[in-house]
Amino acid sequence: MRLRVDLLPHGEYPDTVIVVDVLRATTTATVFLEHHADRLLFSGSIEESLDLKSENTIVAGERGGLAVAGFDLGNSPIEAGTGSYAGKTVVMNTTNGTYAARVASESAKHVLLGALRNAHAAARKAKSLAVEEIAIVCSGERGRASLDDTYTAGVLCEYLLAMGEFTLNDGARIALTLRRQVGDPIEPLSSSSGGMSLESKGLGEDIRFCARISESTIVPTLQGSTDGQVIFVSG
Amino acid sequence: MRLRVDLLPHGEYPDTVIVVDVLRATTTATVFLEHHADRLLFSGSIEESLDLKSENTIVAGERGGLAVAGFDLGNSPIEAGTGSYAGKTVVMNTTNGTYAARVASESAKHVLLGALRNAHAAARKAKSLAVEEIAIVCSGERGRASLDDTYTAGVLCEYLLAMGEFTLNDGARIALTLRRQVGDPIEPLSSSSGGMSLESKGLGEDIRFCARISESTIVPTLQGSTDGQVIFVSG
Numbered sequence: 209m210r211l212r213v214d215l216l217p218h219g220e221y222p223d224t225v226i227v228v229d230v231l232r233a234t235t236t237a238t239v240f241l242e243h244h245a246d247r248l249l250f251s252g253s254i255e256e257s258l259d260l261k262s263e264n265t266i267v268a269g270e271r272g273g274l275a276v277a278g279f280d281l282g283n284s285p286i287e288a289g290t291g292s293y294a295g296k297t298v299v300m301n302t303t304n305g306t307y308a309a310r311v312a313s314e315s316a317k318h319v320l321l322g323a324l325r326n327a328h329a330a331a332r333k334a335k336s337l338a339v340e341e342i343a344i345v346c347s348g349e350r351g352r353a354s355l356d357d358t359y360t361a362g363v364l365c366e367y368l369l370a371m372g373e374f375t376l377n378d379g380a381r382i383a384l385t386l387r388r389q390v391g392d393p394i395e396p397l398s399s400s401s402g403g404m405s406l407e408s409k410g411l412g413e414d415i416r417f418c419a420r421i422s423e424s425t426i427v428p429t430l431q432g433s434t435d436g437q438v439i440f441v442s443g
Numbered sequence: 444m445r446l447r448v449d450l451l452p453h454g455e456y457p458d459t460v461i462v463v464d465v466l467r468a469t470t471t472a473t474v475f476l477e478h479h480a481d482r483l484l485f486s487g488s489i490e491e492s493l494d495l496k497s498e499n500t501i502v503a504g505e506r507g508g509l510a511v512a513g514f515d516l517g518n519s520p521i522e523a524g525t526g527s528y529a530g531k532t533v534v535m536n537t538t539n540g541t542y543a544a545r546v547a548s549e550s551a552k553h554v555l556l557g558a559l560r561n562a563h564a565a566a567r568k569a570k571s572l573a574v575e576e577i578a579i580v581c582s583g584e585r586g587r588a589s590l591d592d593t594y595t596a597g598v599l600c601e602y603l604l605a606m607g608e609f610t611l612n613d614g615a616r617i618a619l620t621l622r623r624q625v626g627d628p629i630e631p632l633s634s635s636s637g638g639m640s641l642e643s644k645g646l647g648e649d650i651r652f653c654a655r656i657s658e659s660t661i662v663p664t665l666q667g668s669t670d671g672q673v674i675f676v677s678g
C-alpha cells in the first residue's frame with residue numbers, strides 16, 4: 209500500500225485521507241466529538257458559519273488565532289473541553305484546517321481528522337479503511353508547509369509503519385525523518401510559526417494540550433458533504 | 444535577517460532568492476555556465492524553446508526526465524559537461540525547475556540558482572546580496588515537496604547559519620533537521636521520487652554527479668527578464 213504525505217493540500221485523493229491541523233483545528237474537532245457533539249460541520253466562510261447559527265448549533269473558529277465576532281467559541285481545544293455538546297452541531301471555520309478538510313473531501317473515499325491527540329486511533333482507522341493508499345494531508349500555514357503538521361504526519365507514519373508495509377513518497381520520508389530526529393512533540397509545536405503565534409497571544413496552554421499523543425480514541429470521520437458543507441461525525 | 448525555505452514556490456519574494464532543483468535543472472544550469480555559456484534563458488514552454496533555436500543558441504531540457512524532440516540536449520549535467528558553449532545562449536525548459544525560477548523572478552530583487560554542486564558559493568553570494576531575507580525556494584516534484592530539494596535547502600541553510608544570525612521559518616527548520624539527520628547526500632537524492640525515476644531510466648550517474656557538494660564556485664544569477672523569458676548569467 210502507498211503511504212503519502214502532502215505537506216500542503218494538493219490534488220486528487222483516490223482512497224483514504226487523514227487531514228492534519230494539529231494547531232489547532234483537528235485537535236479541537238476531536239475534543240468537540242469527545243464532548244458528545246452530534247456532528248461537526250466545516251463551513252466555507254465566516255459568513256456561512258454565521259448563517260448556520262441556530263438553537264442547535266455552536267459556531268466555533270478563528271482567524272489568525274483569534275476569536276471571530278459573532279462566533280460562540282474560538283478554536284481552543286481547552287475551551288472546547290469545558291462544554292458539552294450533546295444534541296448539537298458544531299460549525300467550525302478556521303484559517304487553514306477546515307480548508308484542507310474540504311479539499312480532501314472533494315475526491316477521497318474516506319476522510320479522517322488526525323492530530324497528535326488521536327494519532328494512534330486515526331492511524332488504525334485509516335489502515336482498516338484503505339485499499340491502495342493512505343494520504344496524510346497537512347494543512348500547513350497560509351500556503352506554506354508547517355513544522356507542527358509535518359511532525360504530526362511523521363507520528364502518524366510511524367504508527368502506520370508498525371501496522372504494515374508501505375511504499376513512501378518524499379513527503380512521508382521528510383515527515384518521518386523529522387519525527388525520528390525530534391522525539392518530544394513540544395519542541396516542534398512550540399517552535400513552529402503557528403506555535404509562536406499562539407504563544408504570543410497567551411495561548412501557550414493550547415500548544416501543550418495539542419502536544420499530548422494518543423490520549424483520545426475519537427476519530428472525526430467524513431459523513432458526507434452537501435452544498436460545500438462538509439460533515440464529520442465520531443468514528 | 445530572515446532565512447526562509449519554501450518547500451514549494453509560493454508567493455512574493457521581497458529580497459534574495461536561491462532557487463533549487465538539484466535533480467537536475469539547477470545543477471545542469473551551473474555546469475552550462477562552467478562551460479562558458481554566455482547566458483541561460485529559462486523559457487516558458489517547449490514551443491517557445493523551439494522558437495528560440497538559432498545558430499547561437501543551444502536548446503536543452505526534459506519532460507519526465509527524458510529528452511524533448513527537437514531539443515539539442517536533455518537535462519543531464521554530465522552530458523552538459525561534455526560541451527563548450529562560448530558565445531552561446533543555452534535555452535532551458537524543464538518539468539519543475541525552470542517554473543520555480545520564473546516564479547521567483549517575478550518579485551525578487553536577486554535570484555540565484557543553487558544546487559549541492561555550488562552550495563557554498565550560492566550561500567555566500569546570497570549572504571552578500573540580501574538585506575532583510577534569504578528565501579530558498581525548492582522546485583519540488585509536480586506540485587509536491589521533494590526529498591532531494593528539501594535536503595539541498597538544508598545544506599544551504601547550514602552554510603548560511605555558519606555565516607551569520609538568522610530567524611528561521613518552519614520550512615528552514617524542516618530542511619535543516621533533514622540535513623542533520625542524513626549526512627550523506629546520495630541517500631536522499633537516490634531515494635527521492637525524482638531520483639528513483641532517473642535511476643529507472645538508466646540515469647543513475649546523474650544522481651551521483653548532482654550529489655557532490657560545493658565542487659563549483661559558479662552561481663547562475665538573474666540578469667533580467669523580458670516577455671516572460673528569464674535570463675541568468677554567471678555570477
